[in-house]
Amino acid sequence: GLRQAPPLSSFARNMAPAKKIQKKKVVKKFAIDCSQPVDDGIMDAASFEKFLLDKIKVNGKVGNLADLVTVSREKAKVIVSAETDFSKRYLKYLSKKYLKKQQLRDWLHVIANKKDSYELRYYNIHDNEADEDED
Secondary structure (H helix, E strand, O other): OOOOOOOOHHHHHHHHHHHHOOOOOOOOOEEEHHHHHHOOOOOOHHHHHHHHHHOOOOOOOOOOOOOOOEEEEEEEEEEEEOOOOOOHHHHHHHHHHHHOOOOOOOOOOEEEEEEEEEEEEEEEOOOOOOOOOOO
């Protein structure tokens, strides 16, 4: 007679291991360059680094970084590497939060200078470029 197709569950079971192999480690790396305010002494990169460590949420929980997210610092650059879904925009949001907390939000804004990095820059009064998106 006709060979019966195996039930779906065993099909799915057989598929599972293959999926595991495909899942490769994605590491996203973002940098936030704070050299302008740090050179002027109005901001401390170390405290920003600590702020990020305290505030970044993994799966909706703070203090859940484990090995998934690391925050490090090279001089005035704070580097966040994540082995999980991590949006650059979230980093921008946290950077703004930090500036607000330090009352620097009126002086500095967060500008994307490269695809994977931000820079804290002074507002430029003469410059009417609308590159700060409002949210």
